[in-house]
Amino acid sequence: MDGSRRDPDRPRRSRPVRVAEEIKQWVVERDLKRGAKLPSESEMIGLFQVSKGTVREAMRILEAQGLIVTRTGPGGGSFVGEVSAERARSLLANYFYFQDLSLADIYQMRRALEPELAASLAGQLDKAQLDELQALAERHPQPAQSPEEEKQQHVASLEFHARLSELADNRLLGFVIGFMARILTDLTVYRRLYEPPNVELWQRGRRHQLDLVAALRDGDAVRARAVMASHMAGAEAMMAAQEAQIMRQFMAE
Amino acid sequence: MDGSRRDPDRPRRSRPVRVAEEIKQWVVERDLKRGAKLPSESEMIGLFQVSKGTVREAMRILEAQGLIVTRTGPGGGSFVGEVSAERARSLLANYFYFQDLSLADIYQMRRALEPELAASLAGQLDKAQLDELQALAERHPQPAQSPEEEKQQHVASLEFHARLSELADNRLLGFVIGFMARILTDLTVYRRLYEPPNVELWQRGRRHQLDLVAALRDGDAVRARAVMASHMAGAEAMMAAQEAQIMRQFMAE
DNA sequence: TAAGATTTGTTCGTATGTATC
DNA sequence: GGATACATACGAACAAATCTT
Numbered sequence A, B: 001m002d003g004s005r006r007d008p009d010r011p012r013r014s015r016p017v018r019v020a021e022e023i024k025q026w027v028v029e030r031d032l033k034r035g036a037k038l039p040s041e042s043e044m045i046g047l048f049q050v051s052k053g054t055v056r057e058a059m060r061i062l063e064a065q066g067l068i069v070t071r072t073g074p075g076g077g078s079f080v081g082e083v084s085a086e087r088a089r090s091l092l093a094n095y096f097y098f099q100d101l102s103l104a105d106i107y108q109m110r111r112a113l114e115p116e117l118a119a120s121l122a123g124q125l126d127k128a129q130l131d132e133l134q135a136l137a138e139r140h141p142q143p144a145q146s147p148e149e150e151k152q153q154h155v156a157s158l159e160f161h162a163r164l165s166e167l168a169d170n171r172l173l174g175f176v177i178g179f180m181a182r183i184l185t186d187l188t189v190y191r192r193l194y195e196p197p198n199v200e201l202w203q204r205g206r207r208h209q210l211d212l213v214a215a216l217r218d219g220d221a222v223r224a225r226a227v228m229a230s231h232m233a234g235a236e237a238m239m240a241a242q243e244a245q246i247m248r249q250f251m252a253e
Numbered sequence C: 001t002a003a004g005a006t007t008t009g010t011t012c013g014t015a016t017g018t019a020t021c
Numbered sequence D: 001g002g003a004t005a006c007a008t009a010c011g012a013a014c015a016a017a018t019c020t021t
Helices: A015-029 A041-048 A052-064 A085-096 A103-121 A127-138 A147-166 A171-190 A199-218 A221-240 B015-029 B041-048 B052-064 B085-096 B103-121 B127-138 B147-166 B171-190 B199-218 B221-240
Strands: A068-071 A077-080 B068-071 B077-080
Touching (some): A015 A052, A041 A052, A052 A068, A052 B015, A052 B052, A085 B085, A103 A199, A127 A199, A147 A171, A171 B171
Antiparallel strands (some): B068 B077
16 A cells, blocks of 8 residues: 555646745745845755755746745845735736636626725825826826727726726725726737727716716715716726627736 | 946846746747647757756746646646636735735625625526535534634635635636635634634524525525625624734745 | 656756846 | 856756656
């Protein structure tokens, strides 16, 4: 009887992967914070009794996950590096590359979450933040003259939502909304989305953003929520005309 | 004048990282699907004119992101591998390790999303799925006798929500809810969460799950949404007693 | 069962690049 | 500019896993 036979479904983890896990644990155990220095390559070789190549593969694994950053030169080495929101979005986008998301799916989420964000932001922002949002909303006062301009304006509108998401106190709520804004932006930039410019709906959208900033300024959560809900309903109607579109792209880092 | 000076803020990307990006693009350009074979190590060496070590580091990067899997032996090599939901959750958890999420944040999201999921599932499930959910809800008919048992029951309850999330047609909605269920499960298992067993609230939660399955069976979206909303309100009250808890752990793969 | 073929896995020695002092 | 301390990259050799015969 050999109890140590491994499950053939779960392939044997290679040494670099195991070393990466050990390093991760090594960091967690010591509760190292962002910027803390990890042992050097040669120290790792001694610590884990593996060759340089194996250590380097392990480091690349951690680096790909955004957990460490590496610098050359004296005083260089590997350091604990906070995973950036941008990297997290990229890694998550890889997952949805295979998932056949539709625009309807995204708008179902936005309908549920964006009003919540709007309400939670009322009365929480300082003047500079409110002014910045207002400036974003006030760009492109004129209706688009060409499909290209239309595209730009739509990206700008999504930027408004992305900025809003960064201000969220609830980082999970902010991340999910920012993630959706990014997907929609990529779709707008790389694909032709919103082909038929709909001037009237566009104007309503712009109006909504300005109304929202006003409500946030007044600290009126109820109105902020209502305005955003109405905005989402309008945007969704804009989508309804579009075919169900599939996300199918690796998104660059 | 040297126009090719690089920005010192954005460190030079190492060769393995660049090769990984090229391979990724190589795959996207050819629209390779899950299971498609990539060039062998030796072919990569020729293709990108780099050493074996560099190729291997590049492969580890892609592997860490879940984009490829690798097998040894004849017929082995690297293959396009769909990113699993489990891996996506792990990678995202790495991000939130640094983000100071509170239980209040998670429950704000659940309040907004779980009722939406419940409503969208009404009338969409077959008998086997409904029976499975019912079986999950019917576990632990008796109130917990010990803190340990209490913990087990709470994990089981979260399993109900996790299973529900897998059934979602909207993969983004399902993923986010599943992610939260996982975080809460980890917190329950690794930390002492819900220390004071509250029998009454627990019973209400169990009742809600059974009511929800019944509503789903009837295809009654309105009732499903209402039941879930009530369930979330109850669960949140359960949380209110708890201190604001911080997520602070790398979550294992 | 055993041998051979194929492909990834791991090590080591050496050389080069890069940033600091 | 030179010395120093790191990571980066290469190439050759050997080990291990796995499929075929």
